[in-house]
Amino acid sequence: xxxxxxxxxxxxxxxxxxxxxxxxxxxxxxxxxxxxxxxxxxxxxxxxxxxxxxxxxxxxxxxxxxxxxxxxxxxxxxxxxxxxxxxxxxxxxxxxxxxxxxxxxxxxxxxxxxxxxxxxxxxxxxxxxxxxxxxxxxxxxxxxxxxxxxxxxxxxxxxxxxxxxxxxxxxxxxxxxxxxxxxxxxxxxxxxxxxxxxxxxxxxxxxxxxxxxxxxxxxxxxxxxxxxxxxxxxxxxxxxxxxxxxxxxxxxxxxxxxx
DNA sequence: ATGTCGCTATGTTAGCGA
Numbered sequence: 001x002x003x004x005x006x007x008x009x010x011x012x013x014x015x016x017x018x019x020x021x022x023x024x025x026x027x028x029x030x031x032x033x034x035x036x037x038x039x040x041x042x043x044x045x046x047x048x049x050x051x052x053x054x055x056x057x058x059x060x061x062x063x064x065x066x067x068x069x070x071x072x073x074x075x076x077x078x079x080x081x082x083x084x085x086x087x088x089x090x091x092x093x094x095x096x097x098x099x100x101x102x103x104x105x106x107x108x109x110x111x112x113x114x115x116x117x118x119x120x121x122x123x124x125x126x127x128x129x130x131x132x133x134x135x136x137x138x139x140x141x142x143x144x145x146x147x148x149x150x151x152x153x154x155x156x157x158x159x160x161x162x163x164x165x166x167x168x169x170x171x172x173x174x175x176x177x178x179x180x181x182x183x184x185x186x187x188x189x190x191x192x193x194x195x196x197x198x199x200x201x202x203x204x205x206x207x208x209x210x211x212x213x214x215x216x217x218x219x220x221x222x223x224x225x226x227x228x229x230x231x232x233x234x235x236x237x238x239x240x241x242x243x244x245x246x247x248x249x250x251x252x253x254x255x256x257x258x259x
Numbered sequence: 260a261t262g263t264c265g266c267t268a269t270g271t272t273a274g275c276g277a
Contacts, residue, residue: 009265009277010265013265036265061267061276062276062277113277205262205263205277206262206263206264206277207263207264208260208262208263210260210262246264249277
């Protein structure tokens, strides 16, 4: 089974590339983030024509997550248990489903903006709710993984230049501690191969030639339990999908499993 | 580092988020 995660930065303008990529890679289960649209506006038909079932969760112009599967799609859950709101509003940042016996969550963790911004406290609260939701669902038997845009670089090596991140979100100790607490429920980082350079980045800002200069970050992650990681045969970042006309600013992370 | 992209309303350009 091939499972992947991809922040597409709006599903409608990205649809041609997503469809082409699904056809090329034969991905069985794709976790999508940043739909930037409502559940109802998700382009279900063209995805269905490729053989995928779709579970989408979008509330408007921001956020939005989905799971596309041709391995079955059951027990869909929208939102986290005890999920915090921001500025009084619910946001569509998490969706879970069981696909061919594997429980997957597609998550889009809040950005945090700046450490002083209320969005940063919201980010930490959101990660705590993710941990609680995961802890309640985890079992030893069933393969389980949380995939998505975590908006946290787990290690200094996961950004192109740690000195450029002084005072910034994505690298602060509380954010990294929240990831560590998530792993402590029984999950491990499925570390992908880079297809180029020494270190796998998954996101490069559109501006300033960041992609050609490889000024990237590894913030799109796959956290799996032992039943999941024990079945992994390969994992890589498909940086080819960041190239060319009209790409997302994120590349997909692909995981192959002997399941 | 802030050079781009996508979205919406204030609407054919500005402001916001990332």
